[in-house]
Amino acid sequence: MTLDPEFLKYPMRRKGMDHDLYPAANLFEQPKVTWAGGKKIALWVTVAAEFFPLTPNEGGFRAAGHMATPFPDYRTFTTRDYGNRVAIYRLMDALAKAGVNxxxxxxSALIERTPALIDDIQAAGWEIAALGEDMNAVHYGGLDTALEQQQIETCLSAWADRGVTPKGWMSPGRGQSDVTLSLLKQAGVEWTADWGNDDMPFLMNDGPIAMPYTDEMEDRKCLTALGQDENIWSQQIIGAADLLSKEADTYGGRILHLALTPYVIGQPFRIKFLRDLLKQLMTRDDIWSATGSQICTAWQNNTKA
Amino acid sequence: MKDPKLYGHWPYRGRPKVTWPGGKKMAFWVAPNIEFYELNPPKNPHRSPWPRPNPDIVNYAYRDHGNRVGNWRLIEAMEKYNIPGTVSLSVAMCDHFPDMIEQVNALGWEFFSHGAYNTRYIYGMDKEQERETLQHAIDTVKAATGQQVRGYLAPALTHSVHTIELLAELGFTYSCDLFQDDQPQPLNVPGSPLVSMPYSLEVNDHYAYNVFGQSPQQYTDVLKRQFDTLLEEGGTSGTVMCIPIHAYLVGRSHRMGPFEEILRYAEQHKDDIWIARAGDIAEHYLEHHYDEAKAHIANFGGSDDA
Structure with missing residues (x-):
């Protein structure tokens, strides 16, 4: 048995990264950032308003949360739909009460599927960031570039028709192809949430700014994929806030990203934990609650040479 | 496939006692895995590197967080408690992040080979190819740090039936690839004496966080219980405790605080434990216990003609 000699060659082995998407960096050597009011932590709360089609996509990969059983997977489809009908309203109330941006x-499929929900999201003052057309519209290596371009356009033009220009973008399932970043930049997107490799934003060589998405503290990952207790989930977030606050003394402002999924955290038996967590966070004196675009702009203003 | 017979059965009860330098009961070592996973690795015919098609940016970025953020937090914490790391190193890191390698080398950390990249698997290699990857790791680390690599943990724990004998042939003194014991012990391969070094999957942060879903505090509690039991038994048997970690896991903002607790705990017990590097543990064992252990194991028969 012999392996193809290509496996013992390392063509991208060099100083820095093994690709040209962004340069290597050390978080602790970045310029110091100051947030509004001198707060140590920018709290970035994101809510996923997702549509999972009953017939899942075949190419690439299936986004987390997608259909699991043979067709028709009513149990998953309706569980996800519960998020957009019921649970998201619990989140809206809890977030509004705590004064969270x-x-x-x-x-974008929700513009037609659930127009009332889009009205309510806008009325709540939430920033709308793009999430592709639906959870089938994934980006992945091997996806035809013309098709990929079309996916991006379908989504952004639907928002344009609705009178919304999303500055931020998350790819469904956060997947990308080799050219997603440059296509998004060409389409006018200012920042993405696909990259989870830093605690602060950073510049791509040819693409929108990478905002620090923290999947390790997602409700979906902790509470459903890992089956953690709700108290443990919220304790971890408070623990993160404490450490980031301490780091901010030396290294400048930090970001605490909290990713919420209505069908997970908006369950009747869980919503109390979100209310309690938001109260704990929003009564601290070291936190500035802001949207992705507000944080991204503040970061840009701070780090411009 | 035949049992490779790498070691004979040797019951924990009744073994000759192992004593660590200074009469310490337990040797304690911390193994940060400083790894590089490639964005576009070639696809090994026996195992796909990523769950999604290349480029799997979600899983790539998850690991890259360690090199941008987590390792720096971890290095600072280990320095604070005077605990030297024994690095399980993707040796390509010497090229990709030379500053990080220089920094931990200057702190007196040891490097052992964890392959070139954690996306390059041994599966499918012939013996000559595998030997080449091992020699390549020795040469890379020597050139970058001046250190002679003494230990091994196969990249992504991908092994061949030749792996262990190749280690002895190339002069390695320890292997972290086998999980049968809480004490070092001789391995039955030709070549220079080779010791099986206790590492751990059970208290590995990967299992704690991604398999068992533990919270940061639960993981610290697990490590403390592991520590207490092995320290207590070490008074009779002489034990080794390893904490195998990955900065992309423990170095996250919600986990670093609780993880520091176990480092502090170890430092508080420094009169009872030998805080060491794996190569030093292997060296001490080879010098003082290897021959006695080998003779004792011979009493038990079991594996050689099984």
């Missing part, structure tokens, strides 16, 4: 990653 919110970014909603929203599938």
């Amino acid at each position: 919110v970014t909603a990653f929203t599938n």
Whole structure:
């Protein structure tokens, strides 16, 4: 048995990254950032408003939360739909009561499917960021570039028709192809939430700014994928806030990203934990609650040479 | 496939006692995995590197967080408690992040080979190819740090039936690839003496966080219980405790605080434990316990003609 000799060659082995998407960096050597009011932590709360079609996509990969059983997977489809009908309203009330600014990653398919929900998201003052057309519209290596361009256009033009210009973008399932970043930049997107490799924003070589998406503290990952207790989930977020606040003393303002999924955290038996967590966060004196675009702009203003 | 017979059965009860330098009961080492996963690795015919098609940016970025953020937090914390790391190193890191490698080398950390990249698997290699990857790791680390690599943990724990004998042939003194014991012990391969070094999957942060879904505090509690039990038994048997970690997991903002607790806990017990690097543990064992252990194991038969 012999392996193809290509496996013992390392063509991208060099100083820095093994690709040209962004340069290597050390978080602790970045310029210091100062947030509004001198707060140590920018709290970035995002809500996923997702539409999972009953017939899932076949190419690439299936986004987290998608259909699991053979067709028709009514149990998953309706569980996700519960998020957009019921649970998201619990989140709206809890977030409004705590005075949190919110970014909603929203599938453009919801503009037609659930127009009342889009009205309510806008009335709540949430920032709308793009999330592709629906959770089938994934980006992945091997996707035809013309098709990919079309996916982006379908989504952004639907928002334009609705009178919304999303500055932020998250790809469904956060997947990208080799050219997604440059296509998004060409389409006018200012920042993305696909990259989870830093605690602060950073510049791509040819693409929108990468905002620090923190999947390790997502409700979906912690409470459903890992089956953690709700108290443990919220304790971890408070723990993160404490550490980031301490780091901010030396290294400048930090970002705490909290990703919420209505069908997960908006369940009747869970909503109390979100209310309690938001209260704990919003009564601290070191937190500035802001949308993705507000944080991104503040970061740009701070780091411009 | 035949049992490779790498070691004979050797019951924990009744073994000759292992004593660590200074009469310490337990040797304690911390193994930060400093790894590089490639964005576009070639697809090994036996195992796909990523769950999604290349470029799997979600899973790539998840690991890259360690090199941008987590490792720096971890290095600072280990320095604070005077605990030297024994690095499980993707040796390509010497090229990609030379500053990080220089910094931990200057702190007195040891490097052992964890392959070139954690996306390059041994599966499918012939013996000559595998030997080449091992020699390549030795040469890379020597050139970058001046250190002679003494230990090994196969990249992504991908092994061949030749792996362990190749280690002895190339002069490695320890392997972290086998999980049968809480004490070091001789491995039955030709070549220079080779020790199986206790690492751990059970208290590995990957299992704690991604398999068992533990919270940061639960993981620290697990590590403390592991520590207490092995320290207590070490008074009779002489034990080794390893904490195998990945900065992309423990170095996250919600986990670093609780993880520091176990480092502080170890430092508080420094009169009872030998805080060491794996290569030093192997060296001490080879010098003082290897021959005695080998002779004792021979009493138990079991594996050689099984």
